[in-house]
Amino acid sequence: MEFGPGSAAHLVRLEARSGALSGPTANLAPGFVQANLAILPRALAYDFLLFCQRNPKPCPLIGVSDAGAPIIEALGHDLDIRTDVPRYRVWENGKLVGEPENITDIWCDDLVTFAIGCSFSFEEALLASNVPVRHIEDDTNVPMYRTSIETVPAGVFSGPLVVSMRPMKPQDAIKAVQITSRFPSVHGAPVHIGNPAAIGIADIAKPEYGDAVRIQEGEVPVFWACGVTPQAAIARVAPAFSITHAPGHMLVTDLVNANLSI
Known part of the structure; x- marks a missing residue:
């Protein structure tokens, strides 16, 4: 299995980044771990981290970003949280207001990204x-x-x-x-x-x-x-602003599925 630049995982991310890929990611880049995303204001990050720790089956964390960072280095080479998911969901006050293919223009330094394991x-x-x-x-x-x-x-x-x-x-x-x-x-x-x-x-x-x-x-x-569970929890809280992946449209990482098995 090839890793890093030119790997199947990296190519899927590049396709999403360019807009060539906008559909579900099931069975793409076999062998590589895919992740659900929850992106929240820093003020809610601790509570959400605790929520994931208390609910490990639906919310198994595989990475957390620094506030404002559009990367989680442990998850992959040349990975950009703002562009590398085929479709996102943007929420305002608990209501879905858009499903863009790129969130660069709405990104801000207050956001913390949670990457959650995917079935x-x-x-x-x-x-x-x-x-x-x-x-x-x-x-x-x-x-x-x-x-x-x-x-x-x-x-x-x-x-x-x-x-x-x-x-x-x-x-x-x-x-x-x-x-x-x-x-x-x-x-x-x-x-x-x-x-x-x-x-x-x-x-x-x-x-x-x-x-x-x-x-x-x-x-x-x-x-x-399912890793969509956080979307239901976020909708109940109804924060002024939050972002998730669109269901089925995952972040493909450089982590390897085989390494997850126990």
């Missing part, structure tokens, strides 16, 4: 073990749902657990539990298997984020804690 990393291990991943098969975004499960509050932050879903045959679901348990820094094992209503999901065909996927006869829905 796209363990999907590589699932595919390597011949466990199908439906949204990759169908070239769509992974479906994500708000649940009735509450996260552990921290400071001003609280909110529902958000989950991602992948339908599987029961025997594949068992393999998926075994495989993803080895990746705690990218959400780890599933939080629920089976009846969506048991975790407050009224209609599996209507995800709050991402795209609905086919659930075939004999398959069961398998749910993992």
Whole structure:
């Protein structure tokens, strides 16, 4: 696997930076870790850091920036938080006000970036073990749902657990539990298997984020804690200004998935 300039991860970032890539990043740059982003004013940074520490399954931190820094050096060569995500979400007072492909013009020295592990990393291990991943098969975004499960509050932050879903045959679901348990820094094992209503999901065909996927006869829905959870918590706080990634549109880092396994 090539690292640094010209690597698959670096090329994905450059495509996002140029505007050539604006879609979801699932299955791009295989082998490299992808990250969710939450970008908040410095005044909220400590509470959010505590929120992540108390909720490690949906919010496994892999990097935190200095205030105002558009880089997290440990995550990659020539990496710019302001340009290298295919699509962002901009929030004002808890309301979504835009989904730009570049946030350079709204960046300020007060912002702190949190990079959070993404389930796209363990999907590589699932595919390597011949466990199908439906949204990759169908070239769509992974479906994500708000649940009735509450996260552990921290400071001003609280909110529902958000989950991602992948339908599987029961025997594949068992393999998926075994495989993803080895990746705690990218959400780890599933939080629920089976009846969506048991975790407050009224209609599996209507995800709050991402795209609905086919659930075939004999398959069961398998749910993992999701890095979109912070977006629900931030929306509840309704800060005057914040930025996140658009669901499914991740920051591709130079970290290696294989190094995350325990």
